[in-house]
Amino acid sequence: MNMGTPIKDIVIPANAPKTLLLQKHADYIASYGDKKDDYEYVMTEFLRMNGMYWGLTSLALTGQLDRMDKAEVLDFVMKCQHECGGFSCSIGHDPHLLSTLSAIQILTLFDAVDLVNSDSVVGWVKSLQQSDGSFYGDKWGEVDTRFSFCAVACLALLNRLDEVDVDKAVNFVLSCMNFDGAFGCRPGSESHSGQVYCCTGMLSLTGRLHHVNADQLGWWLSERQLPSGGLNGRPEKLPDVCYSWWVLASLKIIGRLHWIDKEKLVEFILACQDEETGGFADRPGDMVDPFHTLFGLAGLSLLGDASVKPVNPVLCMPEDTLRKSRIQLQYL
């Protein structure tokens, strides 16, 4: 007889960091862009715009955004906008919704949304909506609920949400809801916490969270927490710091953040810091990167760490930045 599948998890090493090394993280991010000829840096050009958003938001959450050269950043961002209105990940690459949302978020961080011709962005985003309400990521036709979130978040940040068919967009997202109350990439796709974040965020931005069965989804999300305290993205998977964001933010949006053990999760996130270089990795002992650094910091912020600025659970940006915009968000 089968002896049962062992639970996939990690053990936190005894010597793992136990306090937040905030300044080290700020230093790590601030100097990340100095190594522009670095192999790693060059090879990740396809997500440069996202990477900048992760880094800049991390710095903003530590209250040190002014360490970055604002003019240089904005110059780069604006050079990535294409005639069609969309932004690419880097200069010369193709426009995509993923990089467009990051670009708009960066502009918002620097209070510089006015720089962009919002009509062209809105027009492009609109052109990507399909008759079933879904959004293409770019003109090549890949459909994903991530893009539904990107489209709606972009428009909300530009205060132009009413320019797409919101009802249809919502219906498409709802068609991706599964037997467990969670969401997948497309109708028929398996539930995934990253997708849950995109879909609950999208429903919050459009004021339609009543479609979510919060108790059912909240239970599925709370079961993402493993004995180590870390969260995984799907059943039977390893824990990972980025899920401290996707899962936690979703729980916050549906008003069920208290359904996990916060202290154990804090312990896990702190253990993923690199004491030498600063930054967070996916799991203790792995290589750090800006992506996990942002989601580590943002997770700690949602968990109530007062040394990190309060983060908005839907847009993953500092609350004080968003206070200036007129975005309406719904929480259960």
Next chain:
Amino acid sequence: MHGRLKVKSTAEQLEAKRKEREKKLQLYNGAKSKIFEKKINGELDEELLLLSGEVLAVNPDFYTLWNYRKETFLELKKIKSKEELQKIFQSELHFLETCLKINPKSYGSWHQRCFVMDNMPEPDWSRELELCNQFLQYDERNFHCWDYRRFIVKRANVSLEAEFEFSMSKISNNFSNYSSWHYRSKLLPILFPDPTQPMGVDEKALLKEYELVQNGFFTDPDDQSNWFYHRWLMGRGKLKPDWQKQALHCFSVSRTDRCVILSLVKHIQVGKSTDIILECNNSILKGVTWQNQEKSTRFSTLWISFHSNNVTLPENGDLFIKVKILQGGEEICFSSMSLKENEVNYSAPSLSTGGVSRFSQELSVVKTETLQHELEAVSQLLEMETDNKWAVLTLVLLMKALDPVLYHAEIMNNLDKLAVLDTKRINYYKDLKSKFIVENMIDALNDSLSTSIDLSQRDLTKFYHYELLPLVISLDLSYNRLNNVQNFNYLQSIIVLNLNSNNLKSLEGLQYLPKLERLLVRNNGLSSPESLRALQTCPNLKFLDLSGNPVCENEVSHESIREQLQDVDIVFKETS
């Protein structure tokens, strides 16, 4: 960077690695500039395919290069013969297979494969299905591959029976396979449809699933896949038909307040395509606007009418009120009531529960038998695995579905047990317990919703179903563990609200309660005048017991609170 272990290297190793990377980088950058140059010059040819292939082999997430290849293929389609194209696309499939073996989770590679299959002259779908089998052999949870599989199934009309069998073979191989259970949940309603049955699935098919998943949890009682699937099967009962479609749950009319309050089963948003029509003595009242309990027009189940001065309800005489909900110009539900000459207020449920629980599902005989059988099976499992939290929770849910009143004590005991067994999710179990307590209480009211409710000392951590209680006039929630009063503004008829001895830090959520007169919040955690801000919007508040809150310790705050709430009699200190 996922799952990349940080390793310490010697200076020598580092230097060697640096040199190797520098070389790679040069080649990479060289190829990249050449590709970009060719693209700018419109040279969408086989050389571009070759060059971009070299880069993508190392870096398959460089999405722009996949786009260039797509553009190139579309160009080649115009000039190449069918045979040539078939070859070109075949070689792209071959290339993609190599890329996917290196990185099986690259969105770009999988999407490129869809593009190729949709564009090649003679796509070999069965070979693709075979490829999926291989990849799922290697990683049975790769959701990219599962999604690609669904794409093939759709395009090539693969038999869903065969797919159902495939999920079965995966599960027989390993019960702990969430992806396969998920697939079954999607296939069942298509393969075994029965419109007369809950969620449209044939009952016999469901019974087989019960058997299968039971096998699963007996084999591996700690694996969550089985339990999640099982919970889904259990939830497949049918809510009473009345509660599935839009209807007026209750409404109230008041001559003195000059308003009508509607509570609906489903959320609506008045404006755009949805409208509420109010008729008084058979003529439509024009100039009536509707707002929800937050005084906004966001989605809600509760709507309150506001009448401009010349469209008030008649102050005397018989009153016949009719309400219609229109969606896209079509009437989706309506309700009516009459007020006698001498009646000032009238409120009533318009949807009767007929004495059946609002919260449980309608169970067929077979379903009841099945659940009873499940209850025995799970109890049996619990004899061997006394501390298995999944089994305990399943037991609770089965009891709740079968008879929440009969099993009440057992349900409560088991939820307490769960809070001990699974401390990480202790608050989930506590909230679940609160929910069940509130549900039993509401069921006990039958249809008399204009009433007083006593839920004091019940250890409640969360208050549920406020949306069902817009007619309740008095609610005692003292001596519980509530830490917020969010959404309490659904309680539109409430006059007395007792929240003494809870853990409230703010009264956000009590906004706009039109009738609230007495509010008792003694012994909570209210620490600043701002935490009471919501009360400024309650026009009839007359008495507030604030004693025993941190805010009372500061005399300066008293002043500020008195200013905020000028006509309210406020108790700051307990009088012995």
